[in-house]
Amino acid sequence: MNLRKLAEQLGLSQTTVSRALNGYPEVSEKTRERVRKAALDFNYKPNTRARSLATGKAMAIGHVIPVSTQQEMVNPIFGDFVTGAGEVYSENGYDMLLSLVSDSDEENFYRDLKIKGTVDGIVMHSPSMDDWRIDLLNELRLPYVVHGRASSVTAPYSWVDVANATAFEAMTGHLTSLGHRRIALINGIESLDFAHRRRRGFLNALKDAGLEADPALMASSDMTESLGFDEASRMLALDNPPTAFAVSSLITALGVRRAIEQAGLTVGREVSVATFDDDLSYLRNGTLEAPVFSAVRSSVREAGRRVGSILLSRISDPLAPPTSEMIPFHLVAGTTTGPAPT
Structure with missing residues (x-):
């Protein structure tokens, strides 16, 4: 089932069906739900390459992991974070690109992502106190959000963190x-x-x-x-x-x-x-x-969701001012603490 046949089944134009599937606001909610239901019923899968050509976007978000921090990719914390972010990407028709790169090639890798248009935005992980990647991404004008903060960086940037x-x-x-x-x-x-x-x-x-x-x-x-x-x-x-x-x-x-x-x-x-x-x-x-x-x-999963949502907003409006958000925390008392022994 391609877009043309789906449109014929619905008695709608291909443009209307495409806009309904991609969340354009000019399509009514009733029409949008009708198109979504039909897409599921007929097992329609959009042609990502054609959609990219039509929108001028890669419809993908990049997560770049340096080799020196690759253990991050196999722990439950990172797994929860990308699950939360991935839920937001999927809801909005975006794919996720996970890339493991050597530390010495990291700068060139970011530059290649920009030149090739492989991704529309970047999530930056594990920021250091004075992280050089923020200046680079600002220079490349590649939309990004930092999971965490870089205390010594004075340039404005978007971030999501816990206190x-x-x-x-x-x-x-x-x-x-x-x-x-x-x-x-x-x-x-x-x-x-x-x-x-x-x-x-x-x-x-x-x-x-x-x-x-x-x-x-x-x-x-x-x-x-x-x-x-x-x-x-x-x-x-x-x-x-x-x-x-x-x-x-x-x-x-x-x-x-x-x-x-x-x-x-x-x-x-x-x-x-x-x-x-x-x-x-x-x-x-x-x-x-x-x-x-x-x-x-x-909740690191909620942090992933918020990073994903903010990044998609920045992709839609690259000139908007940076956004920052603090994820709440609370202290719970379990069985592992008690009065100091005398």
Whole structure:
């Protein structure tokens, strides 16, 4: 079934059918629903190449992942994010292009995307504090939205983020309020903006409680389960070990819990653990009513949806001013935190 035959079945012009399928506002909702139903009934699939020629758009969104951060593509956090973004793309007739590129070729890859017209817009992942990609994308005039922020960049850009510093400060404050004085931080890579902000929130909470940070109780690297296990095992073996851990990812927190249990200690009684858990669809922190880990919850899937929606708006109106949006979070108390042991 092609467009011409679908139009004949409906008794409408090909132009009207095309506009109905592509969401043009001049087509009535009644006609739009009639066309959509017929397209499903007749198993009509639009010719993407022809549609691109007609609209002057690639009808695709790019997600470029440098090799140095490729672990991002196989963790539940990235999976949830692209699922949320992909739902928005699909609803609007866009495809998703995931590209893994070497760090040394990344700039040329972005330039090639622009020259070839392969994508209509870019989602920028894992921004560093002073991320060069923002200036490049502004120079190329390629619509983009940053998932996160780059604190040291002064140029205007569109972003969606969670209040990492505030959230981590609240999470660490939960531990100090329980009487913990030896609190460890296991963080992501701190050249990345989100991890830098989380460290700042951690330090703010310690300062508010009149505590000094101990460098021996602070670690940062890729947020893997093994990071949590290795660093927690090291810290628990110290002469003056921590009684609580503030952790940057639920994945890493699972490793921390394994280390605590392997040391013969009880989580939530002898050692507490609080984590930033991102409200993951495929790695649940218990239930909404009964969380396992005390955690900061923020939906990364919703962040993906918002990034996708803002990017499509920027593609439609490239001259519009940049848009920023903060995804809400809330702190939940689970079974992994309790009063500091005496």
